[in-house]
Amino acid sequence: MKLVFAGTPEVAVPALDALIASERHEVAAVVTRPDAPAGRGRRLVASPVAERAEEAGIEVLKPAKPRDPGFLERLREIAPDCCPVVAYGALLPRVALDVPARGWVNLHFSLLPAWRGAAPVQHALMAGDELTGASTFLIEEGLDSGPVYGTVTETVRPTDTSGDLLTRLAFAGSGLLAATMDGIEDGSLKAVPQPAEGVTLAPKITVEDARVDWTAPALRVDRVVRGCTPAPGAWTTFRGERLKLVQAVPLPERTDLAPGQLAAGKNNVYVGTGSYAVELLWVQAQGKKPMRAADWARGARITEGAQLGD
Numbered sequence: 001m002k003l004v005f006a007g008t009p010e011v012a013v014p015a016l017d018a019l020i021a022s023e024r025h026e027v028a029a030v031v032t033r034p035d036a037p038a039g040r041g042r043r044l045v046a047s048p049v050a051e052r053a054e055e056a057g058i059e060v061l062k063p064a065k066p067r068d069p070g071f072l073e074r075l076r077e078i079a080p081d082c083c084p085v086v087a088y089g090a091l092l093p094r095v096a097l098d099v100p101a102r103g104w105v106n107l108h109f110s111l112l113p114a115w116r117g118a119a120p121v122q123h124a125l126m127a128g129d130e131l132t133g134a135s136t137f138l139i140e141e142g143l144d145s146g147p148v149y150g151t152v153t154e155t156v157r158p159t160d161t162s163g164d165l166l167t168r169l170a171f172a173g174s175g176l177l178a179a180t181m182d183g184i185e186d187g188s189l190k191a192v193p194q195p196a197e198g199v200t201l202a203p204k205i206t207v208e209d210a211r212v213d214w215t216a217p218a219l220r221v222d223r224v225v226r227g228c229t230p231a232p233g234a235w236t237t238f239r240g241e242r243l244k245l246v247q248a249v250p251l252p253e254r255t256d257l258a259p260g261q262l263a264a265g266k267n268n269v270y271v272g273t274g275s276y277a278v279e280l281l282w283v284q285a286q287g288k289k290p291m292r293a294a295d296w297a298r299g300a301r302i303t304e305g306a307q308l309g310d
Contacts, residue, residue, distance in 0.1 A: 001081035001102070001185045004061075006031040010048040011166055012086035014174040015107055019084060020056055022178055024185060028078050029059040031066070033089050067093045075099050082184060084177055085139065094141060102184055104139040107177045109169045110202070111135060111151055113194045116144035117202035121169065122162045124202075125227035128219070130156050132165070134173035136180040138191045143201075147191030149180045159249075161229040205232055212236045214260035214309045217275040218250040233284075236260075236308045238300070243308070246282035246290050262306040264297035271308055 003025050005016050019027050030053035035044040046054070053060045063071035072095060082102040085092075097104055110120035112135040117123075124132045133153040140146040152172045156165060183189025210228040212221055212235065225248050228234040234245045248271075257263055257272025264270075269280040280293035285300075 001025050001181060002028050002079070003181065004029045004031060004075065004078055004080040004083045004100070005049075005053075005085075006083060006088040006104070007049045007086040008033045008047045008089045009087050011109075011170045012049050012088075013052050014170045015084070015086045015177045016049060016052055018174040018178040019181065020058075022181070025181055027053075027056075027058055028080060029061055029074075031061045031063070031071075031075075031083075031088065034062045034064055066090055066096045072096060072099070082181065084181060086173070086177070092139060097139060097141070105136055105149065105177070105180060105184070106139050106144070106146075107134060107136050107173045108144055109134050109166060109173065111153065112137060112144060112148055113197075113199040115200050115202040118204040120202040121166045122202070122205050122227045123200070125156065125160065125162055125165065126223045127200075128223055132156055132169070134169050134176055136173075136176055137194075145194060147193045149183065149189050149191050150176055152176045159226070161226045163230045207232055207235075210234050212245060212309065214272065215274045218252070218273040218278050219275070221273050221278055222248065222250050237310055238285075238306075238308055239310070241286045243286070244284035244290075245280065246284055248278045248280050251277045251279050260307045260309040262297075262302055262308060264294070264302040264306075267294050269293040269297045269302075 003019060005019060005027050007016060019025060030049060032047045032049045035046050038045040050060050061071055061074060076099055080100045083100045083104040085104055085106040092104060111133045115123050131153055133151050135151045136149040138146040154169055154172060205228060210232050212224055225234040225245050235242050254270060254277035257270060257277050259272050259274055261272040270277045271280060282290055283293045283296050284290040285296060
């Protein structure tokens with residue numbers, strides 16, 4: 001099939017690579033979000049998908065909105081058979097959905113109908129799911145509600161961050177998306193409607209969602225830290241300034257600290273929760289680089305009775 005691939009962040013690149021490598025399909029063009037300001041200089045930078053497509057000599061389309069007339073005209077000129085999508089980042093209007101003869105097929109990082117929305121991996125971790133995966137489905141105008149072509153499963157490991165899990169799913173999902181394109185092309189694969197039961201939603205994680213509640217049990221604190229790493233980053237406050245929590249581990253054997261209460265030793269930093277303590281391993285103070293929690297505590301001169309979340 002002739003394909004137009006739509007995607008934007010680094011997590012979409014493995015799927016694009018898998019389709020470029022396919023001997024059965026041609027990636028005729030790539031659709032991605034416009035260049036965005038990045039870094040201290042805030043200079044405009046192309047998306048990871050755009051950079052990969054340019055390296056491969058593939059035409060790159062960067063519409064401000066996918067309903068832009070110029071973009072739709074070029075899409076019709078290319079006349080793709082199918083448009084695979086991975087984390088494109090914009091809603092596709094009906095006028096765009098109608099262009100490819102076999103539709104737009106999304107690779108979504110959950111086992112649908114669980115975790116429909118923008119942040120499925122973060123929500124799966126924060127909910128304590130032990131199993132997740134990726135699904136390919138035919139896009140319709142509802143939110144991730146179209147019929148499913150296929151799935152792969154992935155076990156959630158006890159120390160996984162959302163970054164860890166998303167990286168594994170990106171590579172597992174790339175094979176699933178390529179196989180889905182093969183099955184659509186040869187007619188061996190039919191999309192199956194999603195069940196009405198088991199629908200959960202995964203909206204974008206806000207900065208407030210990532211704030212740690214120290215009165216919550218340690219397991220909940222652990223899930224928030226891992227689910228919000230690397231983005232948007234779990235955080236708390238210390239002496240009125242924001243402190244990002246990069247890595248922490250539950251410590252069931254320590255139960256003597258009140259919620260938010262700090263205890264710093266020579267090489268360890270502990271904080272109380274609503275159940276037992278967690279040990280802070282890496283933190284990032286406001287305006288600083290990530291550092292070992294013990295180094296931060298020495299610099300901050302933690303005293304008896306010091307508190308997080310003040």
